[in-house]
Amino acid sequence: MAHIDDYLVVAAIDLGTTYSSWACSFRHEYNKDPKNMKAIICPLWNSGDHISEKACTAILVKEDGKTLDSFGYEAENKYVHFADDEAEELHTWYYFWRFKMLLYNRKISRNMTLESVNGNVMPALKVFALAIGYLKNDLLENVCKKMVDVIDADRIRWVLTVPAIWDESAKQFMREAAVEGGIPNEQLTIALEPEVASLYCNIVPVEITDGGKVLPFQGGTKYIIIDAGGGTIDITVHEVIGDGTLKEICRPNGGNWGGTAVDKAFERFLIGLVGNSVYDTFKKTDLGDYLDIFRDFERKKRTIEPGKTLPVPIRLPHRLNERFNEDNHTDLVGSIQGKGVTVTSDKLKMQSDVMQGFFKDALEQLGEHLKSLFGEGSLDSIDTIILVGGFSDSKMLQTHVKSILPNKRFIVPHEAGLAVLKGAVLFGHNPSVIGHRICKLTYGVKTSVTFENGKHREDKRKKVGNEDLCVDVFDIHVNKGQSVKLNEKQAPVVYKPQKNGQKTVSFQFYSSTDCNPEYVTDNSCTELGKITINVLGKTHDDNAVEVTLSFGGTEIQIEARDQKTGKATNTKIDFIEKN
Template identity: 75%
Template sequence: MDDFLNSASHLHMDDTDDPGHGSDVYSSKNENIWAENDDYVVVAAIDLGTTYSSWACSFRHEYKKDPKNMKAIICRTWNSGDNISEKSPTAILVKDDGKTLDSFGYDAENKYAQFAVDEAEELHTWYYFWRFKMLLYNKKISINMTLESVNGKPLPALKVFALTISYLKNDLLEVVGKKMVDIIKAGRIRWVLTVPAIWDESAKQFMRKAAVEAGIPNEQLTLALEPEVASLYCNVVPVELMDGGEALNFQTGTKYIIIDAGGGTIDITVHEVMGDGTLKEICRPNGGNWGGTAVDKAFEIFMRELVGSSVYDEFKKTDLDDYLSMLRDFELKKRKIEPDKNQTVTIRLPHCLNELFRERCHKDLAGTIRVKGDIDVMKGFFQMVLAEMGEHLKSLFGDASLHGIDTIVLVGGFSESKMLQTYIKSILPNKICIVPSEAGLAVLKGAVLFGHNPSAIGHRICRFTYGVNTSVTFVKGKHREDKRKQIGDEYLCVDIFDIHVHKGQSVKLNEKQAPIQYKPQTKEQKTISFQLYSSTDCIAEYVTDDSCRELGKITVNVLGRPHEDNTVEVSLMFGRTEIQVEARDKKTEKQFNTKIDFI
């Protein structure tokens, strides 16, 4: 019976040499260090978005002087050629070695388009990646997964994300580096990287790995959920009603919905302001892929139907510069669409597309698409994404936990769309809708605030039911016969889902779940490991149920464990941005390094 505890919890013993070190080692004590002292001088936030990205930072002493002073936050501005932009396109151009980043953002877009104009060899040998973040949404994440560039050349996805984060990190250090030379050398920077709240743990770990590969020390890195940090921002800056009126004050007891409408996803969470100033999540994060890029996809479907798939595909391949210019033009025009105005919208089609259409179809394509007096065609590009989001919002308000909540706060770049704002007001006419100033920067600036005060989100709601695989004494009539297994002289029921937290359960920031006790089999054993599972149901009986899936493996490094003691207590914590684990020697209280691998 060495393989089992007195409580009959099943152990999977892994007697390997891996001590649990590496980029995905993230024990709870790392976050506690940040939370309990001021051993850093700067908070640097990176918002890697689907369509646009940027960075911001602020100094600790400025924050402590006035936490609400948004002018103390340094935000990067980007030269787009015609004007100054708050964010830069999420695009990178990588040289043919697959390792060297040549350019980022507007520079990458322009240079790759010029390759197409010049018919340069680099058009086919270099790598151009654009709007790639959505790869991590609702997908099975693998550390070895690849991304295909615009010209069809594959690179490891981790390399693509790492190169992008590295550029933003180095650009920040270069822009404000004169003030930070000694700070950088001392490693006194807290880095904050934003991620959607609806991403799963494997996607979060992937982003952490990419950041570490980009040169950000693991112990200096914190992940922040995008709608959460946007909520922090809204609690600091004055927010006014969309139709005018006095600014709303987020007083104790205020409950509101945050809708973070970005390029790729729409992320939704619900918060209540607590008496100590922290925020309490009262509805589990939810949302979907209804961001601004869905409108772009609808436009491309329209164009494909207009000229035919074969013509459109050839146009994208042979006239990339004109293709990108067309999409840029559409991006600018879609922002100006207002549902109540009978506008004239002109989207200029490239001459080469007209020529290609004439050659293939033997007829002319108009040089422009004009919708005069009636803008239904342009509005139609928004129709599907708004309808899907609307159905979700209406069902969300059917949840009892949202009863009496009348305030909706819209943030993110897509939230500035009049089409989106008007639609939400039309389907929820009795709700108060708010768009704060600089809504497109709410996540970025909120991430800086979160870096200074990571305990600002005091309670979170579990998205799933979480537990581990255990075995218990088999009870006839209670347990399934196919789960009975004889171990020695005892019959056990295997694959039991030992629940730690339930879906929808409120968990506090530093709340530890009841510890699991494990006994290594031998004095020489270096690690113990067990599997972590999730379920979409509140109650799950076996880890093999249809609602369950294996999330990953938890490994505890027990090197240096006293020979006379053989019990290790492992506690899980679900109240932070990432699931965390803490392991300690039951007798000596010594903490062990731990590792959760979700990929």
Template identity: 80%
Template sequence: MAQFDDYVVVAAIDLGTTFSSWACSFRHEYKKNPKDIKAIICRAWNSGENISEKASTAILVKEDGQTLDSFGYDAENKYAQFAEDEAEELHTWYYFWRFKMLLYNRKISSKMTLESVNGKVLPALKVFALAIGYLKNDLLEEVGTKMVDIIEAGRIRWVLTVPAIWDESAKQFMREAAVEAGIPNDQLTLALEPEVASLYCNTIPVEITVGGDVLPFHGGTKYIIIDAGGGTIDITVHEVIGDGTLNEICRPNGGNWGGTAVDKAFEIFMRELVGSSVYDEFKKTDLDDYLSMLRDFERKKRNTEPDKNQTVTMRLPQSLNKLFNENAHANLSGSIQVKGVKATSDKLRLDPDIMKGFFKVALEELGEHLKSLFGDGSLDGIDTILLVGGFSESKMLQTYVKNMLPNKRFIVPSEAGLAVLKGAVLFGHNPSAIGHRICRFTYGVKTSVTFVTGKHREDKRKKVGNEDLCVDIFDIHVHKGQSVKLNEKQAPIQYKPQKREQNTIGFELYSSTDCIPVYVTDDGCRKLGKITVNVLGQTKDDNTVEVSLMFGGTEIQVEARDKKTGKSTNTKIDFIDKNEL
């Protein structure tokens, strides 16, 4: 296998909550001009109505649960056609749509499953692997004529994007899915979405949406990045260093307030309008009309602006009207009692305030978070905010944030929806572009120490042989808020196996929201995963192991050094629970 630095092409995959795509560029073109964004090859997708810069995140899997039939708009249209034709495949195949948020803010298990639209279930890892595999194969097919020898030699550096606010288990899950999809583990790196979007903005001239000025990214420039995607909004703060690298000066934060939160509000509205039973039946029996309605809403959502006061007219599926009539024994047009809402046999008309109201929850959640972020004074003096990601193109979002922070300078770069994808390609060429990161949590391992009366809690005392030990100690390796450098090892901490005959030492890695936790059972502590370190030395008198954790990359790494022999080994942290569902 080629060395990681012996690559010819960087290939980036952005599997988003709502939309996905890939991009790539050749190393020789990047080295010739690192700022030539036009050298990045991006996939264009046919949505059936126009050419789109991204495809819908949807996959259609055949009855065997192993074979991917189609992806994106093709999958949407084919499954909708099954519904219209009442085909057998509607019930025997698997259709998954907008499934990425399954990994947000939850415990990840290897046995986790995903339920398809028709209620059938597949392993979640399989679903993600099929989606990533499609994007990988599509990329290789599109540019394959130039890459035959490169592919055979394994000289591709793959980059897979993930939200910065995801935990380590979700990152590991994405890596395992990519490996199952056929991407070699040693050719793959994960990229944090707001970071690479920042790198994109740092690389090209960025124009302000009002005024057309250009922001120079010189040494000392500090700015906030709000990456507003379909599922999450990730926020971080960067400073440009003199050598052009970026330092993170605020730990990543955010929440699930992306564009799908607006879609969710619309669906709640429709459910209340026609009744839960009618709406559920509509989704189940008239999938083609349901998907068509959501696409229509997506177009209206993109065009909604705070200063526009025109009535919004959407197509009202006749199948929904018919279902309402059958259940309520009345026409929908004559039954609506909601102010600002009117219906005809085939149209739904909404007053502008109704349409704008669908944004309310998402924007207010973001607003409250921004208030708390600016409230402690740590961001004083930073007056520039970059808005990137597909949802950042919404005038509703732009205006809300600008009104909330009127003294800030706002920038929405050209191709804001592609900032993450193109930035991931740039990151693949230059992974050291992010020099320092800020730890989101305090990290350490669970260990035991000699019990000291008066210092340790009595309920933590445990007799091991002839010694009283204090168990559940949180042995800190790095503190919350600490700045960590890329690939910089933290100070090693020594550990010894409890029994001399042990040839491995097992550790449990924990995180804490507290800066200085004492016990792993304290509030705010969470078990992240397991570390197994080989005891390399064979002597019985000294089998001490020095463990160093590295936090500066997008994934936590571990190095263990046998004190007796001086030999070092890298080991893997397993963040995914292998037992729980």
């Protein structure tokens, strides 16, 4: 296999909550002109009704639970066709839609499952692997058509994007899914979505001088990137350094306030109109109509603006009215008048303020978060805010953020919805461009040290052989808020096995929301995973290993060496629960 530094192509995959796609560019074209966005190849996706720059995130899996039938709009349309024809596949196949948020803010295990829209269950890792594998294969098929010779797969650098606010277990899960989907682990780089969007904005000219000339950001410029996607809104703050690299000056933050939060508010509204029983039955038995409602809502929510007064029509399937009638012995049309909604035979017409109300919770949470960020005072001097991501096109979002921060300059760059995808390609060509990052948390390992009276808590004293040890000590490797450089290794920490002949040394790896936690049992601490190091089975005093962790990249890296010989030992860090 060729060394990855000999790559010919950078291929990026953005598996989003609502929309997904791939992009790539050739190394020789990037070297010729790194700022040439036209050199980045992006596909167009046909929904049947329109051409889109991204495909909806949906997969259709055959009844064996292993074979992917279709992806994106093709999967969606085919499944709607099953529903219309009441085909057997409607119940025996698996249709997954908007599944990425499963990985947000939860404990992740390799054996967790995903329930499909029609109630069938599959391993979550398999679902993600099939989706990533499809995008990988589609990229290869399309790019190879443009080449005289087939691209050597060993000479592709793959980049997979994830939200910056995801934890290490979610990043590892995505890496393992990509490997199962056919991407070699050693050729894969994980990229953080707001970071690569920032890189895109730093290369694509976004500033306009007094003379009307368009320029990229200059050295010393500080700006905030708000990456508003379907599932999450990621926020990061960067400074342009004189050498052209970017320095993170505020740890990544954000929440699950993306475009799907608006969809969920609309769904709660529908349930309030027809009742849980009717809605659940409709969703299970009339899936084609159910998907049509949300496809129509997706189109309408992109056009709604503050101050607009015209009612917004949403397609109302006849079957929903029938289900309501069967359950309530009355017609839906007459039962919901006067709620800001009117119903005709095939339309649900909502007053504009009702439609705007679906944005309320997500925008208020984002607004409170921004007020909190700027309330700390450290960001007051930053006057430029860049909005990217598919949700950034929403006038509702733009207007609300401007009302929260009225004295700031707002920029929505050209192709804001593709900023992450194209930025990921640029990042793949030059991963060192993000030169400094801020640690989100304090990281370290659980260890034991010689007990010291007056320093350690008495309840942490434990007798091991002839020695009194203090157990559950949080051995800090890096502190929350600390600025770390790319590829910068922390000072090595020496560990010894506690027993003679021990073949491996294992440590529990922890994080803390405190800067200087003392014990891993403190309320601020969370166990993240396990570090396992192979040792040589020598005597206790002659078997020390030096452990070095690096926190400046998009993933935490670990290295261990025999202290006496300097020889690297087999080491791994596992953030995913076994069960």
